[in-house]
Amino acid sequence: MAPTKLNERQLDVLRRICHGETPVTSDDSRLAVTVYALRSRGLVTTAQADGRWSAAPTEAGRRRLAQADPTLAPSTTGSASSTAAEAAELISRLQQAGGTVRITDPNPDERARWRRALHAARADHLVPEGHHLQHTGRDKGDLVITLRPGSPPPRSTPPDESVPVPDDLPPQCLHPAAAQAHIPVCTGCQPRARRILHALCRAAENKNYTVSNTASDSAGSLVITIADSSFPLFFHEGSSEVPDPSGVKYAWQRVTARTTRPSHQLELSLEHTYAHPGRRSHWGDRQRWSLEDKLPALLREIAHRAHTESERRLAQQRKEEETRQRWLAAMQQARTTLVEDHRTETLRRQVQAWQEATVVRAYCNALEDQQSATPDTAEAVNAWIAWARAYADRIDPIFQNPRLPDPPAITPEDLRPYLHGWSPYEPKRA
Structure with a gap:
């Protein structure tokens, strides 16, 4: 039986586990x-x-990755054995040094190698x-590794903050954004939906965070804004098909028509975007929990x-600034x-x-x-010599x-032959 094919995310995580610089641990709950x-x-x-x-990784995992990405296969065994040897050497050095090893400002590759040894x-x-x-x-900075006696300190996990939703709330007590929100659910669910938005x-x-009712490009029920990122929230209500007896004239007739009725199951969703692939975007009522939970x-x-988008913006700004600095240098x-x-041209002309x-x-x-000119022509020859x-x-x-000659008046087009593909007007390639 052929092995089940791995999707792109599974293949990427397997590649990180086998060859990544940073160990894959429970610290990154998104990968769990x-x-x-x-x-x-x-x-x-x-x-x-x-x-x-x-x-x-297991040997089966290494083989599967080698099948999916053959270019990684030759270094798999060597990399794993090298890391294991470095881990053993690290423990030996710590014991010989009295429990502390300091590596002075290692470069990124060396820092990553020490982290792999720690993980191993x-x-x-x-x-x-x-x-x-x-x-x-x-x-960044010096890498200081310490071997300490005793058990590791317990990892602190932030408490799960609750969002209390009132069981009853007069309309005049609702948050203004919740009171004015457009909520496309049935009349019977309107009070509950507004209490959820209020909470x-x-x-x-x-x-x-900032809350409002509308965004420039969205018709969501509520918009939550963090820094420069806005996230519209959309309310939905489920529906179910039930028999429709409205078209039956006689009691003995069979009801065959169907109609759609609200199910009173509410759902909130974030706008689907390719900027956050694989992230959950819907939360709603289920048999085991309610939307409020x-x-x-x-x-x-x-x-x-919001954090992801902020990091992307910062990365883009850093990239643009690096490009700008390279352009300025060029x-x-x-x-x-x-x-x-x-x-050089002036000197050549002078020479x-x-x-x-x-x-x-x-x-x-x-x-x-x-000079052999006659007296009659001597005067003309001397004039020519003078x-x-x-x-x-x-x-x-x-x-x-x-x-030293003054620099010439320089136009952007004068610089173009010297820029090796850069635009003389803005920091981008021509």
């Missing part, structure tokens, strides 16, 4: 479902250490019994999306090169003029030395006290 799916297929294992699990030491149970590992400087508005404002999860998802280099070319003046003077000297000497003096830069 995918890791469990890979584990159920025997492609990865999850080892418990220091109060958390960490994922490691925990996952392979190389840490001496009754001790635990701690480290600081994960991303969401209060909880959002407690977190310093899922409001904290909805707010957490909004906060996660523009400066282009100006420098153009000025150098201008000076050529000096050489010509020197040759002209030598020619005049030769004329004087070899003019030639004056001409040599006019073109000779030596008599003009040459100095």
